[in-house]
Amino acid sequence: MSAQLRNFTGSRVFWPVVILVGLIIVDVIAFPGFLDITVKEGHLFGAPIDILRNGAPTLLIAVGMTLVIATRGIDLSVGSIAAISGAVVSALLLNSPTPDNPWTVVQAVGIALILGFILGVWNGTLVAYLKIQPIIATLILMTAGRGVAMLITEGQILTLHSKPFEWFGSGFIAGFPVAVVIAAVVLILTMLVVRRSALGMFIESVGINPEASRQAGIRSRGLLLGIYAFCALLAALAGLIITSDQTAADANNTGLFIELDAILAVVIGGTSLMGGRFSLIGTLVGVLVIQTLVTTVYIVGIPPVATMVFKAIVVIAVSLLQSPTTNEKFANWRKDRRRPTPTKAIEPTREKVSA
Amino acid sequence: MKKYAAIAAFGAAALTLAGCSSDGGTDGATDGATAAAGETEAAAAGDAGDMVVGFAQVGAESGWRTANTNDIQRAFSDAGIELKFSDAQQKQENQIKAIRSYIQQGVDIISFSPVVETGWDAVLNEAKAAGIPVILTDRSVDSEDDSLYESFLGSDFVLEGNKAGEWVVNEYADADSVKIIQLEGTTGAAPAIDRAEGFIDIIGADPKFEIVASQTGDFTRAGGKEVTEALLKSNPDVDLIYAHNDDMGLGAIEAIEAAGLEPGVDIKIVTVDAVHDGMQALADGKINFIVECSPLLGDQLVEIATAVYNGETVDKRIVTEETTFTQDEAIAALPERAY
Amino acid sequence: MSSTVMERLPANSATRGTLSAGRRIITSPKYAPVLVTLGLFIAMFVSGGVRYDNFWSPQVLLNLFVDNAYLIVLAVGMTFVILTGGIDLSVGSVIALSAMICAKLLEAGVPAAGVIAVTLIATSLLGLGMGLMIHVFKVQPFIATLAGMFLARGLCYVISEASISINDPFFVSMASTRIPLGGSASITISVIIALLVVAVAFYVLHYSRFGRTVYALGGSEQSGTLMGLPVGRTKVLVYVVSGLCSGISGVLYSFYTLSGYSLTAVGTELDAIAAVVIGGTLLTGGYGFVLGSALGVLVLGLIQTMISYEGTLSSWWTRIFIGGLLLVFIVLQKVLTRRRD
Known part of the structure; x- marks a missing residue:
């Protein structure tokens, strides 16, 4: 038990969990009923449920982003892909004579997801085959993609009136919001696939050393293509949930800056932007930290002009606490206080070694 | 070989871009054909047909803004006046660049919705020096020298x-x-x-x-x-x-x-x-x-622009006519709403 | 392919020598991307002149400098950071913060020289903070500078939610003074400052030990340490340089707009990164030119000018157009610099 505890306190996810707990404590102090979950009209209702539901799109995108970052890449276009997906589904439903027919909704959703996948293939081709740097390759789609989304909606906010589609954003499965269930299922499936199969190892290998991986026989280009396509697919799914949640397609604002939140969540969760080892559980914690942070601002009543500074302080605190240097000092301090108990191994600092 | 083929391909693309008609880029009817049609109507519409107006829009950050853009483009095309339109993606520096570009292009009137109130003195002075009148829409500037613009049309x-x-x-x-x-x-x-x-x-x-x-x-x-x-x-x-x-x-x-x-x-x-x-x-x-x-400033803007172009004086501050709505008023007004 | 070209070269060995040397420069991985960018810039300018009236005038070219002086300085700072393999996302927010500090202090009556000094010190300190986070605490540059971005933007809101106008005579004169260059062409003083910054950066990067260490860091940090270069100090210093450049850029920006506005320069860091990449610098570090970055800024400015002259692109087509042109640039650069075997 104490070995497990020591493992946990030494892992990168320890401090984010501490910060998360800290934020929740602040919230409970400001509003004692914060953690109350009641049942209303047959479904769960409460602030924590809101956090889970509002964080679901970010989690979906962050899961895809984790795999992309593990390959030493980055995907800035996820927000625009979410916007395109929302715009497409709305355009289809608004032009359809039977928007309340579940089959129509299934078709529209399917088309939006396939389109997202294709856009991911586009990104993957630029990165894997044309060897364009991921930040620039995805910046192109980020710029042009939002333009495409606005083109589809002609800059207007398209309000939807399709009951089956609203189910994504406002429906419930077994008492939990649909969005939360979808995000949880995607997270669990992804974790199973990458850990139970060799896929996870291949991804980490490509991230650590693409050239060596290729020579070891891993089809790194195909793998990269697939990873970017998967990330885009999840972004499209997130876009559908966001659009359903606000029952409107807003090409301007859907997914705006969500890529920053996703990247932040991934890094808070312990995955390095240099590629290599990744942690999906860490990403989950990262998303929860970010979403709870947003809610804390509302609950505590931090004035809007101070919100950004508050977020900055939390991000700086998390990154400083997570840093290997702090962990080293902390471990040394514990070693000094508890001689002659054996100390845990100090995590070697990551040095970039170019191939 | 590949290299020269690529250069040739780019050259072809550049020339195609140069040669293609402007229809590919517009959503409104602001292409060359309308300007030409405007010229034949010039006799009836006063001098408006030769007028070129440069409009620097804030962006397309909301449905309201898009309705504003559409209305302005519609109004100018109805009046047969050529409108050069640019979108600043909500950045002040982009609006300044666009206005400077309009000065360079020699348009007759410059109009824009300032994304922020402060910081326009330098570029507005350049417009004044070039003899191009400026009309503000939607938001005003806080310049102390109000000779820098002819009129401000917008909400309060x-x-x-x-x-x-x-x-x-x-x-x-x-x-x-x-x-x-x-x-x-x-x-x-x-x-x-x-x-x-x-x-x-x-x-x-x-x-x-x-x-x-x-x-x-x-x-x-x-x-x-x-x-x-x-x-x-x-x-x-x-x-x-x-x-x-x-x-x-x-x-x-x-x-x-x-x-x-x-x-x-x-x-x-x-x-x-x-x-x-x-x-x-x-x-x-x-x-x-x-x-x-109300974002529907198009017709009022055309009116003011034409008046300024013809040398008439216009009011410095024109407040858009806006009202309020209760439930009954909304039910009555809804069928007529344009946006 | 190469043999056929060699056969067709003139028999005169001196000419052949210069030509092959020239060819080597053009296709070398170091210079090729920048030269390609220059070629594409010229091609775009030519096609613009063909299509639009009043395009082929010197003032249009000079306006590229006038309107983008602040971005050129920003791109110079970003080049230093990217050459070491890092990145700085805070630059846009720091521009806003600098302009806001200037506006607030000037409003309070502090003299212009003091205001500029305080601003530059403040932004350099912010850069120092980020550099220390990155080097001492091993926080990844993306995250450290993202935190810097939030902090700078947040401080803007705290200083003033509403925008503040600048009326100080020195700033106003810097904004409106024009230096005539013959005919009707003129530039502002900011352009001179920007070009000075580029020149200083060029000298530092190519003729000083600091510059050599910067390039070495991008190549391989380990090798740099083994060679005895002051890796740690340099790593922190590049972020200070970036912070300083962001501060200078912010001051130039406040000359440009004569106001402090908390919502300004959102996303400008991406413009700076795009300019640096178009200018031939690799994001993995080790390769790149400050002159290329300045050229990249001009390319972005030219794209915007062309869109403005076109006058018919709606907001969404503008974005699609910019994305498309960026794509063409990057792909062509890749294709044209691929090493021939």
Whole structure:
């Protein structure tokens, strides 16, 4: 038990969990009923449920982003892909004579997801085959993609009136919001696939050393293509949930800056932007930290002009606490206080070694 | 070989770009054909047919803004006047670049919606030096030298906040205490700052009105929903929500309904803008009062531009005609609404 | 392919020598991307002149400098950071913060020289903070500078939510003074400052030990340490340089707009990164030119000018157009610099 505890306190996810707990404590102090979950009209209702539901799109995108970052890449276009997906589904439903027919909704959703996948293939081709740097390759789609989304909606906010589609954003499965269930299922499936199969190892290998991986026989280009396509697919799914949640397609604002939140969540969760080892559980914690942070601002009543500074302080605190240097000092301090108990191994600092 | 082929390909692409007609890029009818048609009508429309107007729009950040753009483009094409349009993606530096470019292109009139009030003196002085008159729309500049622009056509955001405040004062004339949640627009944006100021000016005098929480929803539906959802939990006995635009109000409606309450009845809602979806909600009784902020400035702008081009004097400050709507007024007005 | 070209070269060995040397420069991985960018810039300018009236005038070219002086300085700072393999996302927000500090202090009556000094010190300190986070605490540059971005933007809102106008005579004169260059062409003083910054950066990067260490860091940090270069100090210093450049850029920006506005320069860091990449610098570090970055800024400016002259692109087509042109640039650069075997 104490070995497990020591493992946990030494892992990168320890401090984010501490910060998360800290934020929740602040919230409970400001509003004692914060953690109350009641049942209303047959479904769960409460602030924590809101956090889970509002964080679901970010989690979906962050899961895809984790795999992309593990390959030493980055995907800035996820927000625009979410916007395109929302715009497409709305355009289809608004032009359809039977928007309340579940089959129509299934078709529209399917088309939006396939389109997202294709856009991911586009990104993957630029990165894997044309060897364009991921930040620039995805910046192109980020710029042009939002333009495409606005083109589809002609800059207007398209309000939807399709009951089956609203189910994504406002429906419930077994008492939990649909969005939360979808995000949880995607997270669990992804974790199973990458850990139970060799896929996870291949991804980490490509991230650590693409050239060596290729020579070891891993089809790194195909793998990269697939990873970017998967990330885009999840972004499209997130876009559908966001659009359903606000029952409107807003090409301007859907997914705006969500890529920053996703990247932040991934890094808070312990995955390095240099590629290599990744942690999906860490990403989950990262998303929860970010979403709870947003809610804390509302609950505590931090004035809007101070919100950004508050977020900055939390991000700086998390990154400083997570840093290997702090962990080293902390471990040394514990070693000094508890001689002659054996100390845990100090995590070697990551040095970039170019191939 | 590949290299030369690539250069040739790019050259071909560049020439195609140079040669292709402008139809590929427009959504409105502002292509060369209309300008030509305008010239034949020049005799009937005064000198307007030769006029070239450069318009630097803020961006397309909301449905309101797009309606504004569409209306302006429609009005100018109806009048047969050539309109050069640029979109600044909400950046001041892009607007400055566009205006400088219009000066360089030698347009007859420059018009723009300043994304922010400050910082235009340098470029407006250049326009003045080049002899090109400037017309402001939607928002003003705070230059002390008002010879830098001919006219400012737009809404008064503070007045909009006042009107919202006045309705609230009347509505709650008999109440003992009124708890209000304010959904602010984007932090730092002039409409948000002014609408908050206008509202406080009216209700601040009476201590029975208490703004229990004020957070930003960024002028979006998602923002309005997320903020309201959280604030309703920590302030369950709120009476009224004042949102700086319809979209945030619409998001608030969803949050209120999810909490099992009735918007417009259990919690009253006041918003600004009067876009179609907002008016619909008002007609349905979910919103209680809307202050209009009209984006349909196109015809008025054409009128002013033509007058300035013909050397007539125009009013320095022209306030857009805007009104307010209650539920019955909304039901009556809805069929005619253009946006 | 190469043999056929060699056969067709003139028999004169001196000419052949110069030509093959020239060819080597053009296709070398170091210079090729920048030269390609220059070629594409010229091609775009030519096609613009063909299509639009009043395009082929010197003032149009000079306006590229006038309107983008602040971005050129920003791109110079970003080049230093990217050459070491890092990145700085805070630059846009720091511009806003600098302009806001200037506006607030000037409003309070502090003299212009003091205001500029305070601003530059403040932004350099912010850069130092980020550099220390990155080097001492091993926080990844993306995250450290993202935190810097939030902090700078947050401080803007705290200093003033509403925008503040600048009326100080020195700033106003810097904004409106024009230096005539013959005919009707003129530039502003900011352009001179920007070009000075580029020149200083060029000298530092190519002729000083600091510059050599910067390039070495991008190549391989380990090798740099083994060679005895002051790796740690340099790593922190590049972020100070970036912070300083962002501060200078912010001051130039406040000359440009004469106001402090908290919502300004959102996303400008991406413009700076795009300019640096178009200019031939690799994001993995080790390769790149300050002159290339300046050229990248001009390319972005030219794209915007062309869109403005076109006058018919709606907001969404503008974005699609910019994305498309960026794509063409990057792909062509890749294709044209691929090493021949």
